[in-house]
Amino acid sequence: MGLKAGIVGLPNVGKSTLFNAITQAGAESANYPFCTIDPNVGVVEVPDERLDKLTELVKPQRKVPTAFEFVDIAGLVAGASKGEGLGNKFLAHIREVDAIVHVVRCFQDENITHVSGKVDPLSDIATINLELILADLETVERRLERARKNTKSGEKKYIQEVQVLERIREALYNDQPARSVELDDDEKLLVRDLHLITSKPVLYAANVSESEAANADGNPLVQAVRAYAESEGAEVVPISAKVEAEIAELDGEDKALFLEELGIKESGLDRLIKAAYKLLGLQTYFTAGEQEVRAWTIRKGTKAPQAAGVIHSDFERGFIRAEVVSYEDFVAAGSMNAVRERGQLRLEGKDYVVQDGDIMHFRFNV
Numbered sequence: 001m002g003l004k005a006g007i008v009g010l011p012n013v014g015k016s017t018l019f020n021a022i023t024q025a026g027a028e029s030a031n032y033p034f035c036t037i038d039p040n041v042g043v044v045e046v047p048d049e050r051l052d053k054l055t056e057l058v059k060p061q062r063k064v065p066t067a068f069e070f071v072d073i074a075g076l077v078a079g080a081s082k083g084e085g086l087g088n089k090f091l092a093h094i095r096e097v098d099a100i101v102h103v104v105r106c107f108q109d110e111n112i113t114h115v116s117g118k119v120d121p122l123s124d125i126a127t128i129n130l131e132l133i134l135a136d137l138e139t140v141e142r143r144l145e146r147a148r149k150n151t152k153s154g155e156k157k158y159i160q161e162v163q164v165l166e167r168i169r170e171a172l173y174n175d176q177p178a179r180s181v182e183l184d185d186d187e188k189l190l191v192r193d194l195h196l197i198t199s200k201p202v203l204y205a206a207n208v209s210e211s212e213a214a215n216a217d218g219n220p221l222v223q224a225v226r227a228y229a230e231s232e233g234a235e236v237v238p239i240s241a242k243v244e245a246e247i248a249e250l251d252g253e254d255k256a257l258f259l260e261e262l263g264i265k266e267s268g269l270d271r272l273i274k275a276a277y278k279l280l281g282l283q284t285y286f287t288a289g290e291q292e293v294r295a296w297t298i299r300k301g302t303k304a305p306q307a308a309g310v311i312h313s314d315f316e317r318g319f320i321r322a323e324v325v326s327y328e329d330f331v332a333a334g335s336m337n338a339v340r341e342r343g344q345l346r347l348e349g350k351d352y353v354v355q356d357g358d359i360m361h362f363r364f365n366v
Contacts, residue, residue: 003297004041004069005203005276006094009103010124012112014207014241018103019072021241021269024248040072040093046277046284046295047270050327050357054286054293057334064294066284068273071097094132095195099279100202101272102128106221106238107209121206121225129177132197137172139194140165161190172198180232201279204229204236205272213240214263237275239268283356286327287311288336304352308362318366322348327357 009015022042045065055063073094094100104121144165150158164187171181177198183191206225208216216222216238226236247267250258259267281300285307286293298307309316329344330336339345354360 003067003277003280003282004071004097005099005101006071006073006097007101007103007205008073008094008128010105010127013103013105013124014107015072015103017241017245018205018207018239019070021244021248022070024245040074042070042072043067044070044269044273046273046297047266048284048295050284051286051293051295053331054288054327054359057331058288058290058293060288060290060293062292064292066295066297068276070101073097094197097200099276100197100200101205101276102202103205103207103241104225106206106216106219106225107212109209119221121221122228125204125225125228129198130175133172133175133177136178136196136198137169139196140169140172140178143191143194144169157190160187164190168196177232202232202234203272203275203279204234206236206238207241208238210240210242212238213243213268216240235275235279237268237272239272244269283354285354285356285358285360287361288330288359289361298354300356302354303350304348304354304360304362305350307354307360308364311362314366315362315364318364319350320363320365322352323361323363324348324352325359326355327359330359 007015007019019042022044044067046068048065051063051065071093102125104124105119106121108119144162147158147161147165151162164183168178168181168191171178178196179199179201204225206216206219206222208219208222212219219238222236222238229236243262243264244267247255247258247269255267259265277297282297283300284295284297286295288294296307296310298310304322305316305319308319308322324346325336325339325344329342330339333339333342333344336345
């Protein structure tokens, strides 16, 4: 499944530096034949220690991690919703993403001028949010006008649509994002095709200085962003875009040594990817054989046939059953033969809800 997070932020907050680091650290595009790599898209591997362990045990010909796309959303400045900056160009890109990573500046540097003259991450957040809300408000009002005309037909769905749109419009008028409006599944379906920007989940990337990369929690600006994020149920990932740019140029052992010198256990980019993965309610299952060990991305709650469909539509269409073993049981046993001897290989049917870390082999007939 193609997963995209759009990176937004005002000028000079470190957004471009972070995106360039993502691009430099990018996965080999050859491994992802279904990804179209545009200049403003960076594809990165989702870090997963379990995949490394499975590769060590199975010794396949190749290892294929699951991937995540970050899209650089250009043109976000005050007035962007009305055409300032790159204007409506950013709207087309941002409506296509699954989640938003909002980069906010939490570092002081007199050599880097802030667009508003001072470093104030909460003010930056308010500026970006206003532009997104205004863009959504225009979309909702345009749709509401059409929906009201359609109610003349007397069809119940149009009456319901008007009610839902009016609730969303009221929230937007009160500077609240569309995601703050509680909708049931049927109501969500009525407005899904609007692709409202403020209905997307948000993750804040608090960009700190290189000296604070290992201990950003003491930064009062990060604390302010964290307090704001908690008020809307969002998460904050402190990250030093400058450090990430340096890390992106290193490989394997050099990278590990550099992180150790800085006192960092895990790169900010890896933490950001994992947080975005979690934000979207995603999980991973694995397939493991002599040819390859591969990680596959699914949404939590996905049943076996739909999980099989991520590999190929024929797998879902002709699904018979799945052979399943948990990651923990596989590692403890050491091999698939040992798993079978222990009686830990399960046969699951169409109603089985796939669990994070499951190792699966699908039986199908088309």
